[in-house]
Amino acid sequence: MQASSPTAYERLLPWKQMVEVGFWVVYIAWNASFNSITVLMDVHKSSLAFADWEPVVWEWSSGLTWLLLVWPVVRFTAWRPLRWTGWGRTLTEYLLASVVFSMLHVVGMYALRAWVYRWMGGEYGFGGWLSAWPYEYLKDVRGFFVLVVFIETWRLLMRRLQGEAQLLAAPDEGPPLEPVERPERFLVRKLGRDFLVATEEIEWIRAAGNYVNLQVRGHDYPLRSTMTEISGRLDPGRFVRIQRSYIVNLAQVASIEPIDGGEARIHLKDGTVLPCSRSYRTALRERLGAGEG
Template identity: 35%
Template structure:
């Protein structure tokens, strides 16, 4: 991937998936709609073209609406549970996904048919639900695999930080330097240059000089390993480098945010506010 394209991808990680999903949705709608029409014509039957279009559009719309919740569930399961528990969680997620997909799809089809002056008949509910569930199972598995693959690709492009020596993982304090592996290359970053840290599933993201490096660890563990004189936890999902703090400012909701020297803002929760203010006030 060219450097400019890679940088654009990393800077617009919401835009790129949305564009790909839109292209995928349009292609699926066009392919499946024309397939139904051609099958009817081959069998010598007639059908209004808007009907198969309605079937495919309503199905794809419901799948698109479910992608973000599935991504959230996948991230939550990866960050908190073992593999068997993750599989069990996905089994419940699949059932919920199929119920939402089928019920939403049928409701949209009934509305579409009503607006067209017709009536939509789903057929025998249990037979049709089992039929749809079989397809939903493949859709759900595909979505989880694609999401996991996308997350892996992002980590590869960003670079993944780790301990220089695996033995360092048991030390009480983090080493002064960390190893970053990125697209087959390795280089070092200085721990003191880490501006702030955010939780991301079963990873933590290290923000360093405008770049983000995932590291397989937990916030609780990293909070203990980072030197307390320079790093403080300010939120359940954030740690900041005190040397990178510019000022603290209140929000309209009564909370606070921390403004860093790189102009990024990090939330400051009530739980950590007093300890952070005390540590920040003690900095020279």
């Protein structure tokens, strides 16, 4: 049988990290370069007593520090994802994160400027930088939320390319064709097309922020749910939680490999290896019909 051609997501996947890093490098380099030019033009226009290299140092020190902070913001948004429910708490968390972001940005760019000025035989004054921080924060808070919008937009695009799963809801009229509390199928939307995935075809599930990823025949389908919510909707005779972030289909388990500390590695039939924490290992072995030997 002829193999199906790779999807757009599968073609992008080997280059995904390079594209992500390249975007931020180009974006920040572009901003730093053009900001340097405009500031330098203002310095010449106003006949200010600054060397031409100084505006370049100001803008590039800010840009490089900003670039170093992209990864922590990516991790933060994955750890504390945006939620419409409880938006007040989410907004508070993000505003506090923007304060930390701004302070790190200011400290980082001032440190870089001091190093370059010393290398050039001069001295960069730190006087009054703390009192000037509120002004810097007003700029940084906008940059922080622009960064968050870029990150979440990219994630949304990836989910659309990859395919996003949904639980089948109860019909508006008449009884449901299958139990809504324990669905037999999931609806997957991918590039404007809908198709159904049987629950028994799910090989394992992994937590990913405010989503869980359903692994089906080598493909990940994000589903907006928590691990607790999804584990309560699955058949306990077929699926078992093996770690805080993982659920496995028992029919896919090939073997259990004990490791130090009472934990284990779960080897699946397709060669995938998943972690199993000590607190879930005994229950897993019992469910598989094995004694604790």
